[in-house]
Amino acid sequence: MITWMELSDQYFQWWQDAAASYVDLFKDQPVLLKAWGGFLDQSLQMKKIADQVLDEFWRAVRLASGEEIVRLHERLNVLESHLVELKERDWAEEVDKRFAGKVVAPEDLKPLRKRLDGMEKQIAEAPADHGVREGIAHLEAKLAELLGEVGEVKKIVHRSSSSLDARPVTRKGATGRAPDGTSDAAE
Amino acid sequence: MCDAVNTYQESVWREVQDNIRRAERWWELCLRPPRAEVGITPKEVVYRENKASLYHYRGEAKKFKPIPVLIVYALINRLYILDLIPGRSFVQHLLSNGLDVYAVDWGTPGDEDRSIPLDYYIEGYLDRMVKKVMALSGGRQISLFGYCIGGTLAAIYAALHPERVRNLVLLTTPINFEEAGYLARAVDKEYFPLDRLVDALGNIPPWFMQAGFKTLNPLGDVAKVYNFYKNMLDESFLENFFAMEKWVNDNVPFPGEAYRKFIRELYQENLLYQGKFTIDGRRVDLKRINAAHLSVVASEDTIVPPKAALCMKELISSQDNQAVQLPGGHVGVIVGGRALKTTWPRITEWLLERSE
DSSP: OOOHHHHHHHHHHHHHHHHHHHHHHHHTOHHHHHHHHHHHHHHHHHHHHHHHHHHHHHHHTTOOOHHHHHHHHHHHHHHHHHHHHHHHSOHHHHHHHHHHTTOOHHHHTHHHHHHHHHHHHHHHHSOOOHHHHHHHHHHHHHHHHHHHHHHHHHHHHHHHHTTTTTSOOOSOOOOOOOTTSOOOTTO | OHHHHHHHHHHHHHHHHHHHHHHHHHHHHHHSOOOOOOOOSOEEEEEEETTEEEEEEOOOOSSOOSSOEEEEOOSSSOGGGGBOSTTSBHHHHHHHTTOOEEEEEOOOOOGGGTTOOHHHIIIIIIHHHHHHHHHHHTOSOEEEEEETHHHHHHHHHHHHOGGGEEEEEEESOOOOGGGOTHHHHHTOTTTOOHHHHHHHHSSBOHHHHHHHHHHHOTTHHHHHHHHHHHHTTOHHHHHHHHHHHHHHTOOOOBOHHHHHHIIIIIIITOHHHHTOOEETTEEOOGGGOOSEEEEEEETTOSSSOHHHHHTHHHHOOOSSEEEEEESSOTTHHHHSTTTTTTHHHHHHHHHHHTOO
């Protein structure tokens, strides 16, 4: 004998299967998808205009617009990522690579110095917006720490550069990424 | 005849009594909504960059396998679906079998993260996390486990750095986006204003993503309510139900530029499958993957239909190469009741055999 709940299960399953076939038929209609796309397009255009008006208003009352604040935070993010990249880089390997290629290291470090100077400049030029001030201070501290590390590496390179020619090659020179990007032998 | 009537009467009476108990339970749940404790396995953050974190899970096994497992989760939803509640934690299952588990948590992107390209998620965050895992484990190779879009990211990474990946496990991972079913049709370039969306919204908000998934199965919510009504006297069902509800409604925005590239180049142009997809200017050739590979697809998956995922086996050059279809939907295949007996042992055994 079928119980009440089993009966209701059967009925529900039947309803679900029947309704699903109609829903699938409906939701896949290109006309519907096109109408939905059009509606979305119009709504987004209106949102963009509303955002622009709001930004203009904030500028008019001499406050940073949402867009400007976001851009500022974006720049901080990029700076932080650069710092993390520099921190995580295997410096011993970097120095080793330079020895292996028998390239005088202090010159090699120039681009790095330039990059760090550029970052310092970026930080210095960033508007001292209240919400971001702390972030910049934090990044500056990190940068100082990192510059210290770079200085240490430089010292090692200077110390070793005199005996550079006598040093045996311990690792194959680092090759760049292949032009088509499919070779990964360097790594 | 009389017996039949009596049995039927009893069944109706039992149902009436159950309904009274359900009403009581419903009232209790309204007064004291249960708080689902999720993501319970102890873990520590071993690396952090911007919003992204790398977790190292702490297991109780005395000795771990030398090849660590790095879980790469999708850029939508939260990682804790793999570590839901006690008894429903895939992470816990891996740990208890002696696997050393790490996981990538992409965090919650803010407006300031809208310009981070998909390339940086792979060659920036993921690359550094893989290196960190290798440094911490002392090995030169790892096992990558990718779920959904996380699987796509893992596959791309494995193609760019095959020497670092010993094993590649892809769970319901879209590779051939032409076969991605309704989602592919919904974002067709003929209808979908992709550029306007990213330009106007920046990050793609959770409600938008959520709406897309709801459209996939509009009757899903009705079935959910019906199941809840039916099983609301079962405490273990409720615990799992509320944990799942928490996860389903705990979405994160999809970073704008990453979304633009993901939808345009993968969903609309299917470049990964065609071998024309590029990351940081490097072509992603899936043929370069030589790691041991296991693809797990779900037979009832509507988000990533089996056809969209099974093709991975044909595209790579691995000798040890498997693809299996298991019962369940996109999420059920890893946290459903059946997953504990099918998906979990299958993946764990496969990894254990290849992690020495």
